[in-house]
Amino acid sequence: MESYEQNRSARQRALNLVWTAAGEYGFEPDFLAFTQDGKPDFYMNSVIGYVRKWYGGEELSGLFDAVGLSLMRETLDGVLWIGLENCAYEREVRERPVLSELRLSCAEQFFDQQFSKSRQQWMAQNSLVYALQAARWNTVLGRAPGLVNPWERRLFNELSFSGNLNSRQLAEQAARVLRTYFRFDADRTVHSPLLKLKNALAAYASRALPSRVIRSEDLTFARDTSGNGIVTARRTGKKSLSGPADEAENLAYIENCFGLPMYGREDSSKIEQLLCTDRHEGMHLYFTDGEHPASASSDPLILRAVQGAQAQAAQNRLHYRDNRHFYQNSIRRLSSRIQNAMLVYPQPLKVRSRTGQLFPSEMWRAVYLNDERVFSDVFREERPDFSVDLMLDASASRLQSQEIIAAQAYVIAQSLRECRIPVQVFSFLSLRGYTVMRRFCGYSDSTDSVFDYFAAGWNRDGLALRGAGYLMSTSRAEKRILIVLTDASPNDDRKLPPAPGNGRPNGQLSGHLLSRDYSGDAGVEDTAEEVRRLRKSGTQVMAILNGSDGDTRAARKIYGNDFVRIEDIKQMAGAVGALLQKKIADLSG
Template sequence: MYMKDEKIVEIDDYRLELENRIRNLLWTISGDYTLNMKVDVSLYLRSKAIALYDGIKQGALAKYYDRNLLGLYLVKKVFCQAGEGELTAVAQLCVEEAIGDKICQERPGVREMQKEAFEDILDQEFEQMPAYGDILGRLKIAILRDRLQNGNHYVEERLRKIRDMVYKARTAADTIELIRIIDSLYNTIIDPDFEKDHGTLEQVMAVTMEELTEYDWEDFLTEELYEEALESYIEQMTNKITDMEDTAVTEEMEKQRQTKHKITILTEEELEKAYTYVELNFGKTYLTPAEEKRMNYLMCRELHRDCSLYFTEGILKNPVKRNYQYEYAVRLKNKNIWLYHDKHRIVKQNIASLTDLLRKTLVLKSETQEVLSDRGTIIPSRLWRVGRSSEANLFKRELKSDASDFVVDVLIDASGSQMSRQGDVALQAYIISEALSNVNLPHRVMSFCTFWDYTILHRFREYDDPQSANENIFNYVTSSNNRDGLAIKTAGYGLLQRSEEKKILIVLSDGKPYDVIVNRPHAKNPEPYMGKYAINDTATEVRHLRNLGVSVLGVFAGEEKDLSTEKKIFGKDFAYIRDISNFSRIVGRYLIKQLDSDE
């Protein structure tokens, strides 16, 4: 959606820059570049200081404490009948005290941003704070004002004692100690009978994952998160830990802003702006306008009729300018290369092993075989059959297999859900590409993701590129959604244009097609591309290619719980890679089966 405004738009030229800036803060502070974080641009538009400080705190929490253990504690406490809102508010106050001063001492520049964030929270939420419950609202105000006044804010004795309990979090040496402080504070000011009625902290922490899994968490979640309810709820609670702001206020401010600016569907003029935005953040296209129009006409039909394709070699290869997205791509490329060096021995072993398997198979395919025939070189010893047998194979012929009659496409899911395993996925694609190059099999490598109604196909190497082009795979970047069916259909179209008889498509994905598109004017408003709708479409495209003679292998690069979806899409031809050290053996087995096939 798009909002007309002088400078601020819902999705504009700065959206990814804002998201990446906050993520970069988180990664820089934590030192952990695998951390994933959903950035709320609405929060940034509400208050730049609050949004940036929130990113800093998430990084600091990951650096100083175990955020996953802390989130799991909150879920277990709610399971034992604690009030979710009150528990979250208590935890947020304690976490701020545990990490606020630490990060300011380590990075003095953060202190001014922290001060601005606190001022904005007080200014925007003062009237709503008592809604937390009188004591929690007053406690939050007291803590924020005390921080802004350098510890000189006076409050009455009862509130001061409670505030001092929160301040104990400043000395929490580890996550368990911080949890004890949060638990004690909740039991003191919210539910003094909690231990008697529901159990001690030790009993709370003893709750098993099996017990949590059996509980119905749907009342705590939005409808789209029901499928993986427990996991979604744990993630939801973990992400809330660092918030100091009231999300209800953010949502109300966003709602008012949207009403004020009359959000509508995209106009044709705005679509032009969307194309410029995609070009700016994903790199220039390598197709001419006529070629691009032709591909969209051929591929974007039926349930993809309101979609568009965008073909690029990436922002690092062909940028419009060096913006935040460019710097973000540089950072992720370096992260991929770092992982390659870290796993260098394993990667090299996999490449060598897969190369050896392919080479042996291709050598066998190239060997000359003699067969009986009704033409060729006569065999004297079989002449006695003339007139005595209906079999007329009196000759021998030499048959030489064509080992070079193969072509391979590698298609990589580059949606945001792959971010946590981005480096490993890049290594998998690199192993395949290097091995195929070593045996001189033509192959193309592309990734795909979807932003707005554009499915972006990022080409790393073309079929007949030199082996050095394989290094472009380290430019692999993840973001946005994934319209798997359209991407597979498009990759398959290119593969079918090749003259080689045997065509193979390898898809590296997490088995979760998902894309909610922005509709063009006068569009027929198709269903959101998710769930069974998306799975069935992707599976249909796979079957269609197989019917046309393309061998399709799904390499599963996701969570084990999504395996059933992968099976629905790829049937029996999929590989689940639990450990990259086994990658060459598992994928090699499939490729050899295809190379050996005489179909």
């Protein structure tokens, strides 16, 4: 209740800022802006009001309506507001000179906070918006934009919308920029027959309602990667118009950005039929080893994503090399802790043999393969009969910690390998309705590819845990441990379905007749349910939270006491070692 009241109060204050700047009260703005801690952003909410004041015609509203139906709406919205901020400022500062001081203050805060605030859930393309924002605030502070990519420099120059434009001219220039740089045709989208029908039905439904109630969860409290408030549209629960062509485009985007699928189309379809049900109905699970298509895509957004991932991989490796002595010492310390735990977990390795105790489940090998090894014997050297899976949250909330997460994952994986414990490492993120499971190494592969880790998109943790369960099923070990590196903040742009109990038998999750955002309590509840499911199947689940990122309260709801927060990287070996010792002891209990 307290959170609800705080959000409602923050929303009302943001509305007052917009209304005051617009000189018009009572209208419902499509966008509001908030700071890192959820407080209204004074400058950007004022800009939203000035846009309404000077450019409140139907032309600009029509463009935003069209963008709202695009699969790239988050990126396009961000790009448009960078241009709109400039023209609104130029127009209003003539009457309100103090606005220049507010703008300078906003620019300074952007750079002051970019390394001290956590980065929240942004789509992969929004790294472009961040770069453009940084360029804008650099110019406000009298510095060079700092853009290296020629394509980005040209786009940024085009976004210097003049305050001398009227509403029609501004809408035309904005549409031209989107068409030129993103191949977005607003006119074709707005005038599609299907969209006309949708709008007509919506208008009819509105007339039947005596009033319209805005719920606090309809508002996305998003932040940019610097921690400053960003302009963000309210979630309405409406989905973009999509069909087979859009689905094919989404799949091609995922394949080109993250790699070819591990499984064929038929097997992938069976996996989705098995796992993408009830709360995750209509979603997709995509498994990949990161192998890219032979021919690279010419799409500029895909090229940027691939190049960004490659640059991050290089940065991850550089970070490890620069701190090699520290991390190698961490591997030695963690390996020692694991070996100590293994001393109280004696599990001789059972192998197939030509003598010993008859192994009934292997009799088929003698009949069909003439294999005499249908007996069970004990290998003299004791080895663990469990495997460990390491799952890394790769959503955009981890952008600021990518090098640290990659190094931590490598230290943990390599320590387990040195103790002869099979380990598999993979990451997860959600984008365009796909939860992408990127496997870096299987149980017998080198762990070096862990440094290919990079962050982008959202995180549908519950579905990712189902995917983890499927990947773990390939382990030959009898028992399993799953370690999740996370911030315990599930957040996806695709909502939970509107069904009583969300389709779960006996209503394990709270029943809701209306769809809910996959975030906050709903996301935590779903993730906790999947953790319970894994534990019920015999898998030990634990979590690691990094630094100041992450929600301890949510982590406790999801993982109970089986999580550890690493405030200082120097604590990693001790903290992770202690938790692993506990999990290994639980396996032998």
